[in-house]
Amino acid sequence: MAADADILHASRERIEQIQLEGIQKTVLDVYEHIPFYKKSFDEAGFDPRSVKSLDDVARIPFVQKQDLRDAYPYGMLAVPLKDVREIHMSSGTTGIATVGAYTEHDLKIWGECFSRAVDFAHGDENDVMQICYGYGLFTGGLGAHYGSISAGCATIPISAGNTERQIRILREMGPTILACTPSYAMHIADTAIEMGLDPARDFSLRAGIHGAEPFSDNFRRDLERKLGYRVLDIYGLTETMGPGVAIECWEQQGLHIAEDHFYPEIINPETGEVLPDGEWGELVITTLDREASPVVRYRTRDITRIIPGECPCGRTHRRIDRIHGRTDDMLIIRGVNVFPSQIEDVMKTFPEMSSWYQIEVDTDHRSLDIVTLKAEPNPNVDLDSIADIDRLQKRISAALKAALSVGVKVKLVEPKSIPRSEGKAKRIVDLRKEL
Template structure:
């Protein structure tokens, strides 16, 4: 049995001992080396030298994305800059970017964590790992790349873009595991089919490790049908490491947390109180062995839950459910809280509607208006205007019943919503002010 396999099957009480040992070192480390944590711990009355149990972590204050932004660029480093081997950053689209720094040890952990996803996909040194996440400051490309190398795979650093070339490589080089955003995997599949290539028979894919954006079960089924492989969800974020914090196994029943490197909590996003396993709330993460950029009780803003019980695969690391949304992507429409995932849940009950959609926010007469633009499936008779009108009305009525607020629905022809080689942009805000 490999060391990796032993860790993934470690009895959970032993795993908790590993977490506690790492937690004790981490809270002291950040207190002594990062001024922000000394100030916040002291203000909260949290004594890092008094931690004796994992429950003691709940006494520590939270850290937020804004805290990390305020410390840009190097205010959250726990090591000298000379010890840092690599730096990644979030996109910074909502403000100043957050920085993730890595020592040699941190890079090894990152590769190890993503390699677990390759093991979950039954991958090993005999596999060809095709990486078409973007390489650069975005963590996706290099995270998957390090994972492929750590797993012993033949790793192809394709990066994103040049889709026809991606298809030629997938067809000729025996790529068995593909790593990219789910929307780009769909774009590859659709483009291949348009080129007269049948991905089911002309590609060698067995699994795809897809993350960086949410996708529905319906979208997963469409991908698996077109590419004849298994889709595994992967979770990660720059602030804690990158992709590999949690990954699905072939059971597709939740994402296994790398619990020897992270402690996960679920909190009520309003009160900050911890919630029991099985209840939905905001995911909070603490790193237990990160050297360069450790975080203690980082509020991810991602909505999920801890799934009770062990996975049927026999691995003991706890699982989080697939993300339901984010506390900061909530739309407030006429005073009603609406998450994009709720809109998607309604959409997927209509088989004539594809997985491609965009939500547009506009202002009319000083009121917010939400319009869902969604593509019809290619086999729908788009010339039948009456059928389209009826379907739009049916979707709107079901949306109103499910969300308690009116959502406009506009059904459009296939291939009219822009595809992306990176993260799909699902919400477009055109509101005034």
């Protein structure tokens, strides 16, 4: 842990030297071993031996998710298949899955990166981590598992589902750290409350390590109040490793990028121009030491920014802001860009409303977009009449119009009528795509 702690407080000069050496090695590696990159670099006139500084990275062509899909299943491997020890895949719900492969070295680095989340949560070998991310092709469960083992925690690999059993273990076995999606943590909390429990009192949780989907500050505060712990965000994706690429520390002022393993850039998603620290744009990641499935300038589609300055915790690795949304999840409603997180921020200003909502987008007979927000009131809210419901719907709709500059119809629905998920919450139903 001493060497790891040392690198987390390294000087910018040392970090940037590690990044430059990693990029120089990686671009040569992919050029020599992955036909896609050789073709891409040659067509762009980029010589992989020409990288002399980090500024040169901007000359390298991007790689996008479709490129990885087109290479399915093994076209993006930089090592022989005999050297691969594990394979994960994205869900493939919007197309062919992307494949992430790992050598023994890659798995070790993954565990070390996720173990930083335990450290950031003030955890060590005295902690018990309950992992409710799904195990399998999804990277969440095993990424958290390797991190928990690497940090020396006692690990409960319960996976997702069977919520009442999750609650029983939380009560009886005293986990101090909970790892799952934020929406599933909320489902656990709400279910426990419905069972007559007070999770903040009846559980032993100190921290939750929650990722795989964006969540607002208001959602975080609601979770912390219900479960009596501190929520730390974690970021990652199959294409670059899995959870552990960036992790929020106890200060909750952005997610520290594992800059000794990843080189981040923020670009204008329309032009590809690299943006300065502080400006919002699309996150681009280059892996520095991944053996099986390296990526160079991978466009994540996630919208964030690099936060200027150092974190109060004293760690020197730069921070990205919490993910604002995805360019492919962004809704364009009558010419206005709308992210689900913006709607969630408005919803949380209404104490009558729960954390469960779904956005439905359709078109009318004039081919104009119609947005309907289906939302559940809190179970303890007394809406005695149609007039009460109508007034609340109109108040929420007015607040959304003021915040988003687009009209949103609000429809209050029965508690528990919006589908719960053991993994990522499905926030958007875009019926326009079905026409």
